[in-house]
Ligand SMILES: Nc1ncnc2c1ncn2[C@@H]1O[C@H](COP(=O)(O)OP(=O)(O)OP(=O)(O)O)[C@@H](O)[C@H]1O
């Protein structure tokens with residue numbers, strides 16, 4: 001009876017001969033090529049002293065990072081500074097998402113919650129999170145609290161907004177399906193509302209994460225004795241471009257890994273999306 | 280006397296249904312006008328009407344998803360006052376749960392009713408087999424073709440064991456060949472598991488191929504009932520039978536007058 005569906009699924013693996021054009025169109029080849037060209041252009045620009053001594057060559061940056069791994073700066077090795085920034089982000093991001101996502105879901109599901117929270121939220125939403133830095137330092141001092149506070153402010157908005165919109169955009173007829181099958185309101189929420197909103201929630205978390213990095217850097221640039229922002233500022237004060245660029249590279253790497261982690265979590269929670277964005 | 284015995288037998292009774300939507304607070308859209316119909320147990324009734332004639336609205340009222348402005352719907356003599364598992368609805372736009380596999384979609388009804396896992400797996404497997412999707416249990420909807428998606432929609436409705444099946448232009452989005460194939464399948468499924476079926480379509484061939492009785496709606500809003508045709512051609516039917524074509528001609532002629 002399997003052929004009644006009129007379609008037979010076959011596993012076909014194409015074997016193409018390895019010609020030049022196949023190699024040229026290969027995804028991995030193109031990835032590698034693009035990165036290689038980037039480093040070449042960088043190295044040539046730096047070697048030609050286009051920014052005088054302002055731009056270190058790639059291997060100088062690598063060397064600088066290697067040294068920082070073992071020679072502590074302000075009492076912390078490179079990994080210590082990475083952890084300092086990451087820890088701030090983890091705390092702020094976790095607090096914000098644990099509060100903002102449920103709040104956004106509740107706003108979309110309950111019009112009283114919506115009526116109470118929405119005006120306040122709309123008022124505070126357009127304020128750039130960095131505008132809070134000075135007041136945060138006044139309130140909480142220059143310690144950890146003010147930095148975490150900035151991150152919470154910055155990540156709260158996308159977390160809440162995307163959870164809210166995720167629920168809002170659910171096809172209403174899907175609720176009808178549940179009702180027709182005999183489900184109650186709570187089934188509509190558990191079986192339709194949440195899973196349908198998951199992708200939007202994760203999109204919000206990804207945006208929040210990148211905002212969190214901007215926030216923690218800004219806060220560390222203003223005042224800190226640790227963290228990747230501190231390394232950058234130190235590099236500037238010591239006129240060590242390799243240290244500045246090294247800090248930037250490490251930030252990019254760590255931020256990228258964290259967003260990969262969130263993507264992995266999303267693939268775990270939303271397995272139905274796996275094949276859609278597979279390419 | 281005759282009236283009495285008639286309504287005893289009828290599974291679905293729609294009495295004088297009128298529906299007016301209020302749009303944007305003031306604008307009234309009169310969609311259905313005094314629709315009365317009844318469907319006997321295990322009868323296959325097709326509602327045939329052109330686009331925008333209120334077909335979906337009528338089906339949603341019978342499903343209990345909309346309330347009629349006037350009139351009432353009774354299933355087995357009990358007045359409908361909300362959606363319920365005694366009716367199964369197959370949606371015009373599939374409406375599958377994208378986050379559930381074929382199996383997860385089909386077993387949703389029993390799951391909501393608290394049927395234990397093992398038992399509902401068996402139920403689901405039975406209906407997945409009935410619609411011919413064996414081997415696709417673990418596929419997600421986006422991995423299926425349109426025809427296969429609607430099979431899942433049909434299996435999902437059947438798996439809840441409703442007494443009445445309501446199908447809203449289930450094959451409207453399919454190409455002609457697949458559609459023809461799915462009509463054959465629908466007839467086969469109906470023969471295997473008899474249910475009372477109310478099937479909405481805008482396609483005359485589909486209506487004649489499937490129906491015991493065809494109820495035509497007028498082409499303009501508000502939707503009014505037009506002619507009712509009894510189709511007593513032997514099954515399985517052939518689109519090219521003389522009798523088939525004659526009835527097709529008759530319905531076309533009659534509806535051309537009102538369009
Ligand atoms: N919830 C609603 N509010 C306001 N107007 C509505 C609503 N639902 C349907 N209508 C109106 O009722 C009319 C008939 O809609 P309906 O979906 O019942 O038609 P249909 O016969 O199913 O059309 P189609 O063949 O295109 O599916 C349309 O003009 C539509 O604008």
Ligand SMILES: [Mg+2]
Nearest residue numbers: 334335371448
């Ligand atoms: Mg319709």
